[in-house]
Amino acid sequence: MPPPTRERHDPWHPELTYVIGHQRPDMDAIASALGYAWFLGQTSADKVVAARAGQVGAQAAFALGYFGTRPPRVLSSAAPTFGHVASPQEPVTPDAPLGEAMSRLAQGERLVPVVDGDGRLLGGLTPLALARAYAQVAGGLARASEQTCRAYVEKLPTVPSGDRIRDRRGTLLRGGGEEFLVIGEDGRYLGTASRRCLLEPPRARLILVDHNELSQAVTGADEAEIVGVLDHHRLGNASTAAPIPFVVEPVGSTSTLVTEACRQEHVAPPADIAGLLLSGILSDTLVFRSPTVTDRDRRAADWLAGRSKIEIGEYGRDLIQASPGLVDRSADQIVDGDRKNYEMAGKAVSVAQVEVTGFGELPERKPDLLGALDARREREGLALICLMVTDVVTIQSRLLCRGDAAILGGLPFARLDGSEFDLGGIVSRKKQLVPALQGAIEELE
Ligand SMILES: [Mn+2]
Numbered sequence: 001m002p003p004p005t006r007e008r009h010d011p012w013h014p015e016l017t018y019v020i021g022h023q024r025p026d027m028d029a030i031a032s033a034l035g036y037a038w039f040l041g042q043t044s045a046d047k048v049v050a051a052r053a054g055q056v057g058a059q060a061a062f063a064l065g066y067f068g069t070r071p072p073r074v075l076s077s078a079a080p081t082f083g084h085v086a087s088p089q090e091p092v093t094p095d096a097p098l099g100e101a102m103s104r105l106a107q108g109e110r111l112v113p114v115v116d117g118d119g120r121l122l123g124g125l126t127p128l129a130l131a132r133a134y135a136q137v138a139g140g141l142a143r144a145s146e147q148t149c150r151a152y153v154e155k156l157p158t159v160p161s162g163d164r165i166r167d168r169r170g171t172l173l174r175g176g177g178e179e180f181l182v183i184g185e186d187g188r189y190l191g192t193a194s195r196r197c198l199l200e201p202p203r204a205r206l207i208l209v210d211h212n213e214l215s216q217a218v219t220g221a222d223e224a225e226i227v228g229v230l231d232h233h234r235l236g237n238a239s240t241a242a243p244i245p246f247v248v249e250p251v252g253s254t255s256t257l258v259t260e261a262c263r264q265e266h267v268a269p270p271a272d273i274a275g276l277l278l279s280g281i282l283s284d285t286l287v288f289r290s291p292t293v294t295d296r297d298r299r300a301a302d303w304l305a306g307r308s309k310i311e312i313g314e315y316g317r318d319l320i321q322a323s324p325g326l327v328d329r330s331a332d333q334i335v336d337g338d339r340k341n342y343e344m345a346g347k348a349v350s351v352a353q354v355e356v357t358g359f360g361e362l363p364e365r366k367p368d369l370l371g372a373l374d375a376r377r378e379r380e381g382l383a384l385i386c387l388m389v390t391d392v393v394t395i396q397s398r399l400l401c402r403g404d405a406a407i408l409g410g411l412p413f414a415r416l417d418g419s420e421f422d423l424g425g426i427v428s429r430k431k432q433l434v435p436a437l438q439g440a441i442e443e444l445e
Pocket residue numbers: 028029210232252253254284
């Protein structure tokens with residue numbers, strides 16, 4: 001049997017605030033999470049940590065290695081689980097005198113768990129089960145109290161700590177029980193939970209960086225408390241219960257906004273954080289050659305370059321060369337490496353982007369890549385799915401597309417064949433491609 005996977009369930013902690021970038025994090029999502037968590041650590045009283053919603057990509061791995069920094073911790077889900085509501089009630093052994101459990105129940109405990117010497121959970125003792133049992137014992141109460149707990153253990157609903165509460169809430173509530181038992185990943189007793197915790201579980205505290213749409217956020221973000229947003233993308237956010245700091249500015253990278261926050265508050269990041277923030281700016285702006293770049297990005301980059309002692313031109317070239325390209329990865333990994341979902345005129349659209357240093361590998365990989373696009377289009381019911389292949393050396397892109405024929409026919413780009421378009425100097429998904437796709441799709445209405 002394979003060993004249990006430890007990464008599967010890494011629960012969030014209710015006392016921490018997580019600064020976290022979007023799913024399939026890119027350089028800017030990693031850098032701005034680390035940078036903003038560092039900044040908030042200097043300037044706020046909250047316990048703030050950097051997190052990531054997925055694997056570190058090739059560029060971020062290069063930069064983290066270059067500056068000798070550990071990546072943010074993985075947060076695979078922000079949803080409340082049974083582990084978050086389990087309270088560690090002291091268990092009794094099956095051989096404990098029943099009187100012991102009795103007196104605990106008399107003091108107001110609603111459930112006394114019964115766990116054997118090997119840590120195996122046998123069930124629990126509840127007031128109702130005991131009352132029923134007493135009623136059946138010949139000799140009544142005095143006789144029953146002399147017995148051990150074993151004979152009165154009741155099987156109760158038992159849930160694994162890693163399971164999402166929302167997935168089981170309905171079944172458990174319909175079952176009518178008041179108390180539940182929670183077991184750990186190893187199957188051992190962890191704690192108890194009551195019906196009330198199912199209705200109002202604690203919520204993870206998240207600060208979203210480099211995205212503001214829940215569809216791009218870590219799994220379970222819709223059940224979390226969003227306590228801040230720092231971003232440079234279009235608005236697509238859900239509402240919040242309370243007002244929150246919400247900063248979305250039209251600059252080239254979120255790392256720029258983190259840098260500006262540092263400068264405004266007169267806190268200077270250490271060289272490695274400065275270097276990573278610089279990497280975020282250089283990556284998102286393609287070393288200032290993307291149309292998304294602003295003077296604010298240039299000013300922030302200059303300041304960071306001074307702090308991290310980095311020569312922008314040379315380091316920028318190395319960082320760009322660390323783009324993963326089209327070899328060494330499966331078509332699935334390329335398509336899902338940096339993919340964002342949108343709704344355009346009521347249609348589901350997905351746009352992936354991959355950075356390459358030249359289009360030389362594209363013809364050979366194209367059939368595989370189109371196959372991966374087809375699979376996602378069908379599985380996710382998409383009207384359109386595209387892969388934007390951007391040459392970060394010559395600053396040009398090609399677009400592989402699968403989708404409704406009417407949409408493909410209406411795209412305002414030079415069509416090379418049934419599924420490939422030449423985008424010319426279009427390199428920004430956010431500022432150039434997505435608005436163009438949105439316009440073309442709205443035109444069809
Ligand atoms: Mn960004």
